[in-house]
Amino acid sequence: xxxxxxxxxxxxxxxxxxxxxxxxxxxxxxxxxxxxxxxxxxxxxxxxxxxxxxxxxxxxxxxxxxxxxxxxxxxxxxxxxxxxxxxxxxxxxxxxxxxxxxxxxxxxxxxxx
Amino acid sequence: xxxxxxxxxxxxxxxxxxxxxxxxxxxxxxxxxxxxxxxxxxxxxxxxxxxxxxxxxxxxxxxxxxxxxxxxxxxxxxxxxxxxxxxxxxxxxxxxxxxxxxxxxxxxxxxxxx
Numbered sequence: 001x002x003x004x005x006x007x008x009x010x011x012x013x014x015x016x017x018x019x020x021x022x023x024x025x026x027x028x029x030x031x032x033x034x035x036x037x038x039x040x041x042x043x044x045x046x047x048x049x050x051x052x053x054x055x056x057x058x059x060x061x062x063x064x065x066x067x068x069x070x071x072x073x074x075x076x077x078x079x080x081x082x083x084x085x086x087x088x089x090x091x092x093x094x095x096x097x098x099x100x101x102x103x104x105x106x107x108x109x110x111x112x113x
Numbered sequence: 114x115x116x117x118x119x120x121x122x123x124x125x126x127x128x129x130x131x132x133x134x135x136x137x138x139x140x141x142x143x144x145x146x147x148x149x150x151x152x153x154x155x156x157x158x159x160x161x162x163x164x165x166x167x168x169x170x171x172x173x174x175x176x177x178x179x180x181x182x183x184x185x186x187x188x189x190x191x192x193x194x195x196x197x198x199x200x201x202x203x204x205x206x207x208x209x210x211x212x213x214x215x216x217x218x219x220x221x222x223x224x225x226x227x
Binding site for chain 1: 144156157158161204215
């Protein structure tokens, strides 16, 4: 598999349920970021977790990072229909001072009212 | 909240034609990037730009591609002779620092080569 692979590829849940998406990566990273993309639109930065952090919260979002397993998870609690979107993890690695992101294939989340 | 602005939102061009995609990054940001996303596929890094020069480019960014920051605000991606496989969403992004910060992405330009 390639850097930044998410699973599941698609997730369908009911409003109010929690949604968990996972991401695995291969190389050393400085940080891991999660982005959201509504259909045909731009990418919106959700949360960044540094390689020396294990867990981070932002509102209804909770991100974990396990560098020993090279994996991360994004939990959206109490989901809403408006959370319907694709979610991408992206690993950031500084090379020569410049941070380049490598994206995974994404998880398509559908939240049904 | 500051935004990265991209124009046009959608461009249709004939194969072999030149296209210029335009971006206005956030004004105090220092690092600029172009990414692309072919329909249904993952977002791919094209090029990073800092201090008026390319700092890194991917294998995708061949001689047909070029970037410029012609003035203090615009950041452009030029494709000299478009191919059908260049059809994709092209995203511009910028960050203020080179380290542990999230990117601000533009809303993208959908390029369709016919």
